[in-house]
C-alpha cells in the first residue's frame with residue numbers, strides 16, 4: 001500500500017465516522033424545541049475542524065492517485081461516487097453553516113429551511129459515500 005492510499009483510506013474513515021456520528025446526533029435532537037437544540041453549533045464545529053479537513057485529504061489524495069490509476073470500470077464508478085460524495089457533502093456543510101447562522105440570529109424559520117435542505121442532501125451524501133465504500137472495497141479485495 002502506498003502512503004497516498006493509506007492517507008486516502010484513513011481520511012475516508014474519519015469522514016465516514018463523522019457522518020455516522022452526525023446522523024445519530026441529528027436524529028437525537030429532532031424532537032427538541034428550537035431553543036434547546038445544541039446540534040447547530042455542534043455539527044458546524046465537527047464539520048469545520050474534522051469532517052471538511054478529512055474530505056480535503058480524501059479528495060487531494062484521490063486526485064494525486066488518479067494519474068497512476070488503472071482504467072477499471074469498478075474503480076471508475078467508485079471515483080464518480082466518491083466525487084459525488086465530496087460535492088454533496090460540501091453542499092451539506094454549507095447548509096449546516098447557514099443553519100448555524102440562523103440559530104445564532106434566533107431565526108427559527110431560516111433554521112427550519114436549512115435543516116430540511118440539509119436532511120435532503122444528507123441522504124444523497126450517505127448513499128454516495130456508501131456506494132464508494134462498497135465499490136472501493138470490492139476493488140480492493142477482488
Ligand code: HEM
Nearest residue numbers: 059062063065066069082083085129132133136137139140
Ligand atoms: C467516499 C469517498 C471515497 C471512498 C469510500 C473511496 C474508497 C477508496 C478505496 C477503498 C480505495 C482502494 C482501492 C484500491 O486501490 O485497491 C480507493 C482508491 C482510490 N481512490 Fe478513492 N474513495 C473515495 C473518494 C475518492 C475520490 C473523490 C477520488 C478522486 C478524486 C478517489 C480516487 C481514488 C484513486 C485514484 C484510487 C487508487 C486506485 C488505484 O490505483 O488502485 N477516491 N478509494
